[in-house]
Amino acid sequence: MSSAILAQAHSYLSGIPLEVISQGAEAVVFLTTVHPYLSESMHPSDIQISSKYIIKYRPSKTYRHEILDKQLTKSRTAAEARLLSKLYSLKIPAPKLIALDAPHGIIWMEFLGFQLPNGHISSLKNWLWYLERQQEADTTATIALSDTVKQVLTLVGQAIAKLHLQDIVHGDLTSSNILLEQNIEELQPTLIDFGLSSYSPLAEDKAVDLYVLERALTSTHPVYSEKYNDWLLQGYEETYGGKTNNKRKYAEVSKRLEDVRLRGRKRSMLG
Numbered sequence: 003m004s005s006a007i008l009a010q011a012h013s014y015l016s017g018i019p020l021e022v023i024s025q026g027a028e029a030v031v032f033l034t035t036v037h038p039y040l041s042e043s044m045h046p047s048d049i050q051i052s053s054k055y056i057i058k059y060r061p062s063k064t065y066r067h068e069i070l071d072k073q074l075t076k077s078r079t080a081a082e083a084r085l086l087s088k089l090y091s092l093k094i095p096a097p098k099l100i101a102l103d104a105p106h107g108i109i110w111m112e113f114l115g116f117q118l119p120n121g122h123i124s125s126l127k128n129w130l131w132y133l134e135r136q137q138e139a140d141t142t143a144t145i146a147l148s149d150t151v152k153q154v155l156t157l158v159g160q161a162i163a164k165l166h167l168q169d170i171v172h173g174d175l176t177s178s179n180i181l182l183e184q185n186i187e188e189l190q191p192t193l194i195d196f197g198l199s200s201y202s203p204l205a206e207d208k209a210v211d212l213y214v215l216e217r218a219l220t221s222t223h224p225v226y227s228e229k230y231n232d233w234l235l236q237g238y239e240e241t242y243g244g245k246t247n248n249k250r251k252y253a254e255v256s257k258r259l260e261d262v263r264l265r266g267r268k269r270s271m272l273g
């Protein structure tokens with residue numbers, strides 16, 4: 003990453019320790035240990051507070067016109083933050099919004115996930131890979147793996163359905179954009195990266211969301227992806243089509259998903 007981007011982030015976040023954990027096309031993601039406005043003394047000592055937070059920073063793009071760049075940074079950052087806050091009120095699992103500095107392209111949010119035994123972060127992709135490697139080493143692990151994976155993928159499908167029932171489309175659903183949280187009894191999948199999200203009532207857009215995740219699972223977990231996708235869709239159907247009057251809406255998305263798959267297959271046959 004360019005030192006200019008880092009210097010800019012440090013100037014906006016003066017005195018805040020920043021550790022780069024990812025750099026995408028749109029944003030740099032930092033890990034920090036400092037909360038933007040709460041100090042330790044503001045918490046009763048019996049309440050455990052997290053000491054890890056995420057800062058997502060959209061640097062300015064020098065190839066864009068300066069005024070347009072400022073407007074885009076501000077509106078995209080604010081839109082992502084608004085969505086996080088909406089998801090919290092809807093109880094859809096996603097990072098909690100902590101603070102926002104839209105003009106500078108900065109969002110502070112809750113840190114999610116944990117370290118897997120192999121040291122990787124608990125994205126759905128890393129977790130499935132980890133379990134698959136384990137199973138290959140010990141074939142007696144099959145049943146335990148199926149039960150837990152089925153439960154998690156059903157929850158993923160349910161979370162996506164909750165999003166779609168609100169006519170929110172994620173826009174970049176991959177197995178890296180799903181982080182697992184360790185709850186007391188079970189693993190809870192949470193959705194991250196709402197930078198490309200939008201509102202849409204269209205069955206087509208929802209089907210594309212599902213297709214993108216289906217493709218991600220197929221390409222990263224080819225041996226098991228059929229089962230994974232079945233479990234995911236079961237969870238989706240349960241929640242999206244759960245009420246009698248939603249059955250028709252679910253059938254529309256399901257039909258569209260078939261069409262999108264067909265288009266995808268045609269495209270790959272044509273190269």
Ligand SMILES: Nc1ncnc2c1ncn2[C@@H]1O[C@H](COP(=O)(O)OP(=O)(O)OP(=O)(O)O)[C@@H](O)[C@H]1O
Pocket residue numbers: 023024025026027028029030031056058097111112113114115123174178179181194195196197
């Ligand atoms: N709330 C969070 N808790 C923990 N890790 C996070 C969180 N948000 C983002 N990350 C980490 O940072 C990475 C990039 O985040 P995000 O996808 O939001 O940024 P991005 O710039 O849009 O990325 P990309 O362009 O690669 O899609 C994630 O894959 C994840 O590893």
